[in-house]
Amino acid sequence: MRTLQNFVNGKKVSATSDKVQDLINPATGEVFAKAPVSNASDVDKAMQAAAGAFEVWKESTPGERQKAINKIADAIEARSEELIGIESENTGKPIAVTRAEEIGPMLDQIRFFAGAARNLEGKSAAEYFKGHTSFIRREPIGVCAQVTPWNYPMMMAVWKWAPAIAAGNTVVLKPSDTTPVSTLWMAELMQEFLPEGVINVVVGDRDTGRALIEHEIPQMVSITGSVRAGMEVASSAAKDLKKLHLELGGKAPVVIFDDANLQAACEWIAVAGYFNAGQDCTAATRVLVEASAYEDVVALLTEQAKNVIKVGMPDEDVLVGPVNNANQLARVQGFLD
Structure with a gap:
């Protein structure tokens, strides 16, 4: 039985924590893999890697970022059947529905953000005071800490990393504890086209996510989850004024x-x-x-x-x-x- 590893600084890395949890195939009820429950030390390693990579990635041009992200989309498309099988095993999703309803839109979203990298908008420069020109400059934020849910693991991962990386940021992403497999697969595939440390994935539970959100390095936090989780994240992010993006459950x-x-x-x-x-x-x-x-x-x-x-x-x-x-x-x- 395989044991998953985190993906940090361009390579698979074993968690320092000895704690693991079973991953269960919902269709069979059988354990098909074990996943680490990463601790604060594991999160810190990923954050340090992302911070180091940011110094390089923030200087990349929009055209360079677009080219890399489009190559990622092409690579995922070429191996899409493999990804569909991984997602189905981990989530129980019907294979035909995943193929028809998720892969195409997901690839389109990646390519959309690749194009958006070259179309950043801002107000025009002007002289509001004599001798002074005022303008708005769009710059990458920094490291983005991201948490995704279990209902659409691969698509929600794309919604997190694609816009962040397209804008010149680096990422530390924690997928749901029950559905981390497709996100890890994606990060490993992406590494061929990105500098080491631009995309990092840390696997774990709520405590892992809490360590991610509370870490001092990330400048922005993004979570898709419950209203309760969103309230906790907002409260935590407010302590050091992290930028915040919440996508919370509806009714x-x-x-x-x-x-x-x-x-x-x-x-x-x-x-x-x-x-x-x-x-x-x-x-x-x-x-x-x-x-x-x-x-x-x-x-x-x-x-x-x-x-x-x-x-x-x-x-x-x-x-x-x-x-x-x-x-x-x-x-x-x-x-x-």
Whole structure:
């Protein structure tokens, strides 16, 4: 059984912590790998590497950054089937859905940020006082500490590192403790096209993430997670005035009036609710229906759940695979019990 390692300063590095945790394939319930639970010392090594790399990467031109990021996109695309298999094993996502709905948009996002590196905007220079010219200069921030969730591991990693690196920053990223595999794979692939230390991945639990956020080096913190986690991160970042980006969980209601096309509405509500096994911050979690249409909507959604939405194993032609982890399964079952 393989044991994962952190990716720091351009190479795989064993954590100094002896603590590990099992990674479980949601489709089989079997342990397929072990992952380190990194400590503050491991985080510090990654931060020092990123800080050193920043002195080089911040001087790269937008064109150089664009070229590197486009090469990363090309390399991921060439090995996309390998990445799909890794993501499915770690998350339980249906292979066909991941191929159709995630890989293409993810590659497009990487290439978008590669182009955006050459299109930074700013206010024009002007003379607001005689003899003085005022202007805004866009400069890289520094090291970015980033934390991603388990529901879209590879895509959320891209949403973090691509804009940060495109803007000339360096990254220390901590993926979810249950789904680190695709992020580590991606970092290793990226290293061919980036200076050592520009992308670093540290694997661990909440305490690892806390050490990441509280470390003195990063100038910006970005997290995708729960509202509770966002509040804790905001409080921690405020102590030394780190820049902050929060993408937090939502509660997405759907409103239906009786003059709507109920059949079409319920078809798309079912997709919105069940896509990615409902593990999505924009999943349709509540349906508010005008009283006169209530019974019809209940019947139509019941039909979708019973006979239309396909559920099964990741290698089957289905929309819904297993949920990601035991805690999530217990949470879903709690809604029914």
